[in-house]
Amino acid sequence: MFDPNPPLEDIDYRGACSFGNACSIAYGAVTPVAMPGILKDVPSMLANPLAHLSIQWRNFPELIPWLLNFIRSSKSDRVLEIVNELTELMRLAEAGISPLLQESGSQNLIRNRECLYLYKSEEKFQQAQYGLQLRANQGVRIETLDATQIHEREPHLTPVYHKGVLFLDAYSLESPYVYMKNLANCILQRGGKFVHQHIDEIVTGNDHVQLRSQGLLSEHADQVVVAAGAWSKKLLHPHDQVLLNTERGYHVMFPESEKLLTTPTCYPEHGFYMTPMMDGIRSAGTVELGGLGAAPNLKRIEVIEKVTRQLIQGLGPSGDTWLGHRPSMPDSLPVIGQSPHNERIIYAFGHGHLGLTLAGITGRLVAEITGGYTLSKNINALRPHRF
Ligand SMILES: Cc1cc2nc3c(=O)[nH]c(=O)nc-3n(C[C@H](O)[C@H](O)[C@H](O)COP(=O)(O)OP(=O)(O)OC[C@H]3O[C@@H](n4cnc5c(N)ncnc54)[C@H](O)[C@@H]3O)c2cc1C
Numbered sequence: 001m002f003d004p005n006p007p008l009e010d011i012d013y014r015g016a017c018s019f020g021n022a023c024s025i026a027y028g029a030v031t032p033v034a035m036p037g038i039l040k041d042v043p044s045m046l047a048n049p050l051a052h053l054s055i056q057w058r059n060f061p062e063l064i065p066w067l068l069n070f071i072r073s074s075k076s077d078r079v080l081e082i083v084n085e086l087t088e089l090m091r092l093a094e095a096g097i098s099p100l101l102q103e104s105g106s107q108n109l110i111r112n113r114e115c116l117y118l119y120k121s122e123e124k125f126q127q128a129q130y131g132l133q134l135r136a137n138q139g140v141r142i143e144t145l146d147a148t149q150i151h152e153r154e155p156h157l158t159p160v161y162h163k164g165v166l167f168l169d170a171y172s173l174e175s176p177y178v179y180m181k182n183l184a185n186c187i188l189q190r191g192g193k194f195v196h197q198h199i200d201e202i203v204t205g206n207d208h209v210q211l212r213s214q215g216l217l218s219e220h221a222d223q224v225v226v227a228a229g230a231w232s233k234k235l236l237h238p239h240d241q242v243l244l245n246t247e248r249g250y251h252v253m254f255p256e257s258e259k260l261l262t263t264p265t266c267y268p269e270h271g272f273y274m275t276p277m278m279d280g281i282r283s284a285g286t287v288e289l290g291g292l293g294a295a296p297n298l299k300r301i302e303v304i305e306k307v308t309r310q311l312i313q314g315l316g317p318s319g320d321t322w323l324g325h326r327p328s329m330p331d332s333l334p335v336i337g338q339s340p341h342n343e344r345i346i347y348a349f350g351h352g353h354l355g356l357t358l359a360g361i362t363g364r365l366v367a368e369i370t371g372g373y374t375l376s377k378n379i380n381a382l383r384p385h386r387f
Pocket of ligand 1: 002003004005006015016017018019020021022023024025026197198199200227228229230231232234235248249250251284285286324325326327348349350351352353354355356357358
C-alpha cells in the first residue's frame, strides 16, 4: 500500500477522512444527500457559509459540473434508483465489515447499538417523513420516540426535541482511528507492506502498471487499486473523467463528556452527529463544498461547539478539532470498478458520508474484481463514467 500518511503514523494520518469521522456504521443510511427539493436550498447554501450545507464562493466555478449533477440526482425517480442501489450495498455491508472487525481484533470497539435522530417540532418531523418512508420501504427498522421516551433514554439532552426516531440497524465504534490502526497491523502481520510515498501518476504498459513517485518508477505490477479518497482524481487514467469532489466536514471533541450520552444522536437540521466514543463525545459532520486546498473555516467549528453546548447539558471543555475531506460523488454512490481505458486500474473511492460503513463490502468487491471472481453484486451503477 502506497500512502504518504499510512494509518500507523499517528500525527500525519489526521489528513485522511477515515481519521475523524462520526464513528457510525449506519446500515439504514440508504438515502442520498441530494433529495428532492435540494435545488431551492442552493441560494442559501451560497449565501450562508456557516449553514450546515454550504458552498464556498471561491470554489463555485470549479464546482458547477458536480453541482448540476448533484441537482439532477435529486429528482425523485433518480433518488429511488439510488436508494435501491444503496440498499443493495447495505445488505452486503455487514458481511463485508464483520471479518474486518474480527480478524483485526476490533470487535471490542463496537460501542453503541442504534442511532437517534431528533426533531424540534412536528413540522420538522413531518418534513423528515419522505426520507424516513423511503428507508422504511427498504426494510430499514425505525422506531418513533416521543419526548418522554427520549428524556428517559438520554436525560442529559436539553429538551428542545419534540420527537425522535431510533434507527435499530446501526452501531458506532469507540474510535475509527484505532480501528484503522488495527486493520493496518493486521495487514502487516499477513505480509502486506506500507510504503510511505505520495504517488504522482499511474504509468501503464502493455502487460503491467507502474507507479511514479518523485520521478521514480515502482516495480511492475499486474493491477493497481486507486483508493486515495478525495484525492483519487489525481490518480485517474489520463482518459478517464470522474465527477469526484469533496464535501468538507468537521469535528469537535468534548473529551470528558462521553458519559452524558449513550446513543449517537443527530438533529438533521444541524447536520452533525454527537457520538459518545473512547475519547469523549465527538460532534462530527456538516457539509461544506469547499475543495481540497483551503484552510479550515474556524467559524464552522465554533458553530458546531456552540450548538452542541445548547443540545447537551453539562458538557465539559472542548478539545481536538478537525477538518476532513469526504470523497463525494454527486449521486452519493461510490465508484467501484475498472477504468474503462485500462482494466488493470481498479477504482474504489467516492464513498462520501458512508466510507466507514461501506469499506468492507468495497474491499470484497475489489478483491473479486482483481481475482477475477464472480461479483457479490452488479456494479454497473457504480461505474466511474456514469455521468
Ligand atoms: C465529519 C465526517 C463524519 C463522517 N462520519 C461517517 C460515519 O459516521 N460513518 C461512515 O460510514 N462514514 C462517515 N464519514 C465518511 C468517511 O469518513 C469517508 O467516506 C471515508 O473515511 C473515506 O475513506 P477513504 O479511505 O476513501 O479516504 P481517506 O480516509 O481520506 O484516505 C485516503 C488516503 O489516500 C491517501 N492519498 C491521497 N493522495 C495520495 C497519493 N497521491 N498517493 C498515495 N496516497 C494518497 C491519503 O494520505 C489517505 O491516507 C464521515 C466523514 C466526515 C468528514
